[in-house]
Amino acid sequence: MVVELISVGTELLLGNIVNTNTQFLAEQCALLGLSMYHQVTVGDNRERLSEAVRTALGRSDVVILTGGLGPTEDDLTKEVCAEVMGFALKEDSHTKKRIEEYLKNSVFKVIPDNNWKQAMVPEGAIVLDNDNGTAPGLILEKNQKAAVLLPGPPGELYPLFKKQVFPYLKKRQPEILRSQMVKICGVGESQVEDKLLDLIDKQTNPTIATYAKTGEVHLRVTARARSEEEAKKLVKPVVKEIKSRFGDNVYSVREEETLEMAVVKLLQKHELTVTTAESCTGGLLAGRLVNVPGASEVFREGFITYSNKAKRKYLDVNKSTLKKYGAVSSETAREMAIGGVFAADCDVCVAVTGIAGPDGGTEEKPVGLVYIATYMKEKVTVKKFQFKGNRAKVREQAVVRALDLLRRSILEQYR
Amino acid sequence: MVVELISVGTELLLGNIVNTNTQFLAEQCALLGLSMYHQVTVGDNRERLSEAVRTALGRSDVVILTGGLGPTEDDLTKEVCAEVMGFALKEDSHTKKRIEEYLKNSVFKVIPDNNWKQAMVPEGAIVLDNDNGTAPGLILEKNQKAAVLLPGPPGELYPLFKKQVFPYLKKRQPEILRSQMVKICGVGESQVEDKLLDLIDKQTNPTIATYAKTGEVHLRVTARARSEEEAKKLVKPVVKEIKSRFGDNVYSVREEETLEMAVVKLLQKHELTVTTAESCTGGLLAGRLVNVPGASEVFREGFITYSNKAKRKYLDVNKSTLKKYGAVSSETAREMAIGGVFAADCDVCVAVTGIAGPDGGTEEKPVGLVYIATYMKEKVTVKKFQFKGNRAKVREQAVVRALDLLRRSILEQYR
Numbered sequence: 001m002v003v004e005l006i007s008v009g010t011e012l013l014l015g016n017i018v019n020t021n022t023q024f025l026a027e028q029c030a031l032l033g034l035s036m037y038h039q040v041t042v043g044d045n046r047e048r049l050s051e052a053v054r055t056a057l058g059r060s061d062v063v064i065l066t067g068g069l070g071p072t073e074d075d076l077t078k079e080v081c082a083e084v085m086g087f088a089l090k091e092d093s094h095t096k097k098r099i100e101e102y103l104k105n106s107v108f109k110v111i112p113d114n115n116w117k118q119a120m121v122p123e124g125a126i127v128l129d130n131d132n133g134t135a136p137g138l139i140l141e142k143n144q145k146a147a148v149l150l151p152g153p154p155g156e157l158y159p160l161f162k163k164q165v166f167p168y169l170k171k172r173q174p175e176i177l178r179s180q181m182v183k184i185c186g187v188g189e190s191q192v193e194d195k196l197l198d199l200i201d202k203q204t205n206p207t208i209a210t211y212a213k214t215g216e217v218h219l220r221v222t223a224r225a226r227s228e229e230e231a232k233k234l235v236k237p238v239v240k241e242i243k244s245r246f247g248d249n250v251y252s253v254r255e256e257e258t259l260e261m262a263v264v265k266l267l268q269k270h271e272l273t274v275t276t277a278e279s280c281t282g283g284l285l286a287g288r289l290v291n292v293p294g295a296s297e298v299f300r301e302g303f304i305t306y307s308n309k310a311k312r313k314y315l316d317v318n319k320s321t322l323k324k325y326g327a328v329s330s331e332t333a334r335e336m337a338i339g340g341v342f343a344a345d346c347d348v349c350v351a352v353t354g355i356a357g358p359d360g361g362t363e364e365k366p367v368g369l370v371y372i373a374t375y376m377k378e379k380v381t382v383k384k385f386q387f388k389g390n391r392a393k394v395r396e397q398a399v400v401r402a403l404d405l406l407r408r409s410i411l412e413q414y415r
Numbered sequence: 416m417v418v419e420l421i422s423v424g425t426e427l428l429l430g431n432i433v434n435t436n437t438q439f440l441a442e443q444c445a446l447l448g449l450s451m452y453h454q455v456t457v458g459d460n461r462e463r464l465s466e467a468v469r470t471a472l473g474r475s476d477v478v479i480l481t482g483g484l485g486p487t488e489d490d491l492t493k494e495v496c497a498e499v500m501g502f503a504l505k506e507d508s509h510t511k512k513r514i515e516e517y518l519k520n521s522v523f524k525v526i527p528d529n530n531w532k533q534a535m536v537p538e539g540a541i542v543l544d545n546d547n548g549t550a551p552g553l554i555l556e557k558n559q560k561a562a563v564l565l566p567g568p569p570g571e572l573y574p575l576f577k578k579q580v581f582p583y584l585k586k587r588q589p590e591i592l593r594s595q596m597v598k599i600c601g602v603g604e605s606q607v608e609d610k611l612l613d614l615i616d617k618q619t620n621p622t623i624a625t626y627a628k629t630g631e632v633h634l635r636v637t638a639r640a641r642s643e644e645e646a647k648k649l650v651k652p653v654v655k656e657i658k659s660r661f662g663d664n665v666y667s668v669r670e671e672e673t674l675e676m677a678v679v680k681l682l683q684k685h686e687l688t689v690t691t692a693e694s695c696t697g698g699l700l701a702g703r704l705v706n707v708p709g710a711s712e713v714f715r716e717g718f719i720t721y722s723n724k725a726k727r728k729y730l731d732v733n734k735s736t737l738k739k740y741g742a743v744s745s746e747t748a749r750e751m752a753i754g755g756v757f758a759a760d761c762d763v764c765v766a767v768t769g770i771a772g773p774d775g776g777t778e779e780k781p782v783g784l785v786y787i788a789t790y791m792k793e794k795v796t797v798k799k800f801q802f803k804g805n806r807a808k809v810r811e812q813a814v815v816r817a818l819d820l821l822r823r824s825i826l827e828q829y830r
Contacts, residue, residue, distance in 0.1 A: 007454075012437075012438075012441070012454065013441055013451045013452065013454065014441060014442070014445045014451075014624065015437075015438045015439065015440070015441030015442030015443070015444070015445055015626075016442075016624060016625065016626055016627075017438065017626075017627065018433060018434075018435055018438040019433075019434060019437065019438065020433055022427075022430075022434065022456075023427075023430045023432065023433040023434065024430065025430070026427065026428055026429060026430030027429070027430030027431075028430070029430070030428075030429045030430055036428045036429070037428065037457065037458060037460070037463055038455070038456065038457060038463070038467075039422075039427065039428065039455070039456035040453070040454070040455055040456075041437075041453070041454035041455075042452065042453060043452060045452070048452055048453070188527070189485065189486070189487065190485075190486040190487065190527040190529050190530050191527050193486075193487045193488075193527075193529065194527045194528070194529060200488065209425055209426070209429075209489075210487065210489070211426050211431055211432075212485065212568070214568075214570070218431075220429070220431075276698070276719070278698070280705075281702065281705075282698075282701050282702050282704070282705025282710070282714075282717070283691070283693070283697075283698030283699060283700065283701030283702035283705065283717055283719065284698060284699070284702035284705075285698065286697050286698030286719045287696065287697050287698035287699035287702050287810075289697065290695075290696075290697025290698065290699075290719075290721065290810075291806070291807065291810075293772070293773055293774060293806060294774070295697070295721070296721055296722065299697075299721055300721050300722035300724065300725050301718075301719055301720055301721060301722060301724075301725035301728075301729070302697070302698055302719035302721070303716075303718075303719070304691070304698065304701045304716055304717035304718070304719065305716055306705065306710075306711055306714055306715050306716055306717070307711065307715035307716060309715065309716075310715055310716035310759075313716075314716070356705075357708070358708055359708060359709070388517060388546075388547060388548075389546070389547040389548075389570060390546075390547065390570070390574060391706070391708060392570070392706065393547055393570045395702075395705075395706075396570075
């Protein structure tokens, strides 16, 4: 079964807002095992919307439209779909009553005349009551195809979809789809693909899709089958094979687990506390750790030591080290990590010092040069990186690599 | 001139990521005064991508494609566009050299074979050097139409577009369009629109477009004219009127100036040094300040005091204050700000303490409750906020409001 999304709204074409509805709907459809090949955005224009609906109904089984169900003259989605699919519009007394009640309870005491437009419903359509607004959702079925019309505001769309559209689509979908993520850090996208070329080449079911993130590569292994069990059986050996090929580079096989979550989990598992000593990342590393709910169990304090003076004051970095090797050096990173553990009285410290640019680079120490160090159980590990990109990109990569070095240092200790 | 966007990537169809590129590109095109009627997303599929490109070239003058320029077999955008538009692929020695250099300097010492695929370029295409990745941007021109191929990662796309595609499109666009931003912080979107209703209602030239960002509202005033001078004359009085209506809420009228840049500029202007004392934001606030190149002039060190003990140790918050009022309280925020100034020996401190959730909320102190304080020249300012949304959203809003309070506190002092 193929689903297509049509977002309706001139504000999307003007770039006034980010289209988050599409991501939500796409994820929900993937979860249902539905195939999606097209997502389309058009403005509040009768002709172009008609064409988009006609094209979508021609190539897809279900078309989900969002937006354009409001009370104004601009709002055309219902009218256009009814016309294209051959439905007549008729006032729906149930919907009229709901609109009346909704607006009576709202801040707007007077019901504007144009709101009654929203009580007009294609004759024979399934009406989906909207608890959070005046526009009901609508399902129009014809010739085995369906158009699902939903309001644009996320606060109306999400609950309407989850409560009423999700079960409707599930009933229409006979096939089962199951996917699992393998998340890799420390290997480039093309290197990952190189290592999996044979698997990717022969893939049919399950399939392997790669997603490049900053400093990470995510692999999604997806199988289709007639039962949950069968799909699981198809996915499992492929995930196992990938894991064996990438070893410690795999930090998680769970969809919702981020790198910082994996790190916090590892710290919790070994009952370790961590601190951060940051120069060029200036707090972003700690900020990522604190993304994880419950991070307070393993993280209590962090140091942002942007100046040399601060590095000495809080982390006890030697004046002579800074003078001899400079703030961006293996030696300084090392002393920052050691100093952090003692200053914060914790088990591990991860330290970052580098040149994020655009200024401050030299031939010997160019922009993008970053040293990352960890210290735990009397063992120091220092890595040198040369990142590419602008200031934001260098810092973002440094954060990912710092989290990853922290993860690897812990794995190393408890092997 | 009509522009159409095609996003390429199965990860978009699966809902793995939100398509923020489209919003960025749509906004940029609106800025250029270009018309946009369609935004389309297709997966990494040769047939469907071909069709999308053909359809787009049939109905639009310029087609901007993002994604699918990577080194893997999945990546088809270049190949498909070249085929549809009748270009032959040829190795580009300049691009090959750039890829070689880029990868040599990267953390991945080995250059995988498939990366050379990215050196293949449609013969006669304009090559746009990519400073942040291995895939160059490409412009293919034929029969008055153009396809602009850009890499998907925002860190590569944005600078490439701004530096090279924007001027290219500007040259193709005969009409002169001039716009100016007015960036507002501390007022909600609907409040902003309410205050500008009369201006928005009668707008024809210039127009006013609103863009809601986290904690901010940006207004773009745009005029069309036959000369730069004429356009400027149309924009100026409207910007002036908006500024007079919003006063201190306006933090910048410059397109590229972020809130943190405005804050750092203000600190520099008054020769002030700042420190940060963060609990729930856990480093994100300092991280934002350090986004600004040259932040070291005003920012030397910051405190991440996630635990109560750390708040006492580094910021000298009273044990009794924590006990009596709790870590999330006006009193604690106040003491954190004062303590920060003394500990870091600087002029200003901005402190944040709050409940980011999902746990830790009570009836009295619900999730989203955040106190932000500043201390400078013996004056404390504390503000209480109740933010909506998940953990990430609460922290993100807290960072914006902390930067804004810092900005307002400085303005206050030097009024």
